[in-house]
Amino acid sequence: MMNSFPKALQIDNNTSWQQLLSHTINDPEQLIKLLELPHDYLQGAQTGDAEFSLKVPTPYLNKIKKGDINDPLLRQILPIEAEAQQIPGYVTDPLAEMSANHHEGLIHKYKGRVLIILTGACAINCRYCFRRHFPYQENKLGPKQWQQVLKYLNDDESISEVIFSGGDPLATSDNRLAQMITDLEKIPHLTRLRIHTRLPIVLPQRITPEFTSILENSRFDTVMVLHA
Ligand code: SF4
Known part of the structure; x- marks a missing residue:
């Protein structure tokens, strides 16, 4: 079955920040498609997304280089499989807040x-x-x-x-x-x-x-x- 993703937001000078905030990319499959990334990354992205959901606003997305898995902007937002690993000593409140x-x-x-x-x-x-x-x-x-x-x-x-x-x-x-x-x-x-x-x-x-x-x-x- 084909996945149907929400339509990408067209940005112009009249697009408000509230509209941009409510039209973020939240589906790893859509992200991989939009950025023309290798499909092999999908499963890991879905695993990481289950830990902490993917969320990217369009102005940021538009700055990521298509097809480059090592783009530093991409690495800040791409969920990966390693996020689900259990690491001894890892704490969920690292700043003791x-x-x-x-x-x-x-x-x-x-x-x-x-x-x-x-x-x-x-x-x-x-x-x-x-x-x-x-x-x-x-x-x-x-x-x-x-x-x-x-x-x-x-x-x-x-x-x-x-x-x-x-x-x-x-x-x-x-x-x-x-x-x-x-x-x-x-x-x-x-x-x-x-x-x-x-x-x-x-x-x-x-x-x-x-x-x-x-x-x-x-x-x-x-x-x-x-x-x-
Ligand atoms: S670092 Fe955390 S709190 Fe700050 S913008 Fe990113 S997700 Fe939000």
Whole structure:
């Protein structure tokens, strides 16, 4: 039986980042076909995909050289059989984040700095991701959990820096980001906001004038940490 894949997204100047985010390539067979890779890689890609699903946005896909199994951009996203191997000493929480996950959506590991898991969503699934096993389902940041995070930050005057992380914090809407930043700005001892993101690299359309104006208008020192 022939496989029918979703139609490839045609990108032009009017394609929004939200459209690009919702039209990713998720099927290893489609990836191999689109990139004209040897069919021998399919089984391994399906095995790796079962461990951690394939996800590639079109702007990133378009930069991969067709037919080149060693293209470094491809190797960041191509699932492989070795991902299913059992390796002694391998741990699912390599940065020991679970012991610092004091509240849903919050990791407080270092003095003065708190990391917030805004969302579990990413535009791309990187094969080396250190959060591939992170329990995002137990860290959903709904309105109630957000109020608890704000209270936590309010109560600890030693905290001066907040990191927006995920998943990818820029997978969330500008409205939500703006509201969260406004809430944080009411806490006087917070001075710096860091945004850890891979989206500008894999889906540059995400950097909208609305987003940059949110940062320009914030009272925080803002730092973008790009994951490249
Ligand atoms: S973008 Fe970051 S969080 Fe998302 S899969 Fe890649 S490394 Fe992991």
